[in-house]
Amino acid sequence: MAVTVKDLLGLPIMKNFKVIAGSKGLTKTITTTEILDFEFIREGYRERIFEGNSLVLSSLLFAKDQPELIFEAIKKLVYLNVHAFAYKPVFFNALPQEALDYAEKMSFPILEFGDDEFFEEIIFSIRGLVEKDHALGFIEPLLKEMVNRDFTKEEAEAARDQINPLLRPVVVALCVKVKGMDESQVMHVIRRSKPDERLASKTFVGKLNDRFIILLSSDELNTARYQAIFEDVMVAYGLAGNEFTIGIGHPRNLAERFELNIREAYWAEKVAEIENEDVKYYKDLGIYKLIVTHINSKRTEEYMRDYLAPIFDEDDKDADLLQTAIEYVLAKGDMIKAAERLYCHKNTIRYRIGKLQEKLDPNTNEKEFYQNLAAAIKVYLLLNMIRQQEEEK
CATH class of the missing domain: 1.10.10.2840 (PucR C-terminal helix-turn-helix domain)
Incomplete structure (x- = not known):
């Protein structure tokens, strides 16, 4: 899993960014955001500040009186393995054609953004997306492992801490398959989500292939409470109103076989699909439990x-x-x-x-x-x- 230029364009703060060249490079990965300042173009000055795999932001101040420097800067960014360039049209409403032609030839995305987006906000939004993607990439293999094998007590405790150390004492797991939603769309939903701190502290939403793994927690076993938290999660993640199939595991104390929460929900959802039911509880699986x-x-x-x-x-x-x-x-x-x-x-x-x-x-x-x-x-x-x-x- 990796964040691409195309993924960035789905961020709310980048919704008005326009691709003006290099659209064939929108699948390039982005791991960080950097700023091109006016000193960059000086020979040998801080060249290696650009780490590569990055989106570089600029106001083009460095080329204010020398527009020919824009083409040189684009060539240098490509050489330094920068993956995209975004500029605010403060000093230039349009870039030199030779710079655009070169970007097109090199599949190097050039983006234009307006006056309402600030560098700091763009940087923080992209950093948040990259960090969330990194976390998802680490957690999904853990979820798969929890489905496939038993954990030791120490492994279960470590898994809890990695997934969400703030979960309340009693947890119920759900595996949710949203009708018509593929794996990349599931990833997109999780990446763009911004649950409030209150909800995030007692829930977890992760990805397992093309399904959502959701953990709901409370201080005590309360079915109505879990239903309310689940509805809050659906709203926070923009999933309310969708058709879905849900598998639900046994409610458990956090200290009890944590991996079984995930495993039960996962298999309950698969059986729900087979039997064409909207909701299936693991406790009702019958012989499927043995199988x-x-x-x-x-x-x-x-x-x-x-x-x-x-x-x-x-x-x-x-x-x-x-x-x-x-x-x-x-x-x-x-x-x-x-x-x-x-x-x-x-x-x-x-x-x-x-x-x-x-x-x-x-x-x-x-x-x-x-x-x-x-x-x-x-x-x-x-x-x-x-x-x-x-x-x-």
């Missing part, structure tokens, strides 16, 4: 593939058996609801279920067959979702 703890095991996948093998390679005549099995399981074994989901008569479903049992598990009764089928189908659906999301990255 997710072994989802990366080869034996888990082998069980699923061995059990469903007779219908994976069906000819066209019976190709709908797998989909019937999926909808039957998602309907929790209710044939009438499965028929509604598949837009067909319940007797058709009854026939297909009979065929499924005949092919997959002929020596079991109806109840045993459903239990075995449900386990295999739920593994299949989870693995398919995980792989599909990995391919979309």
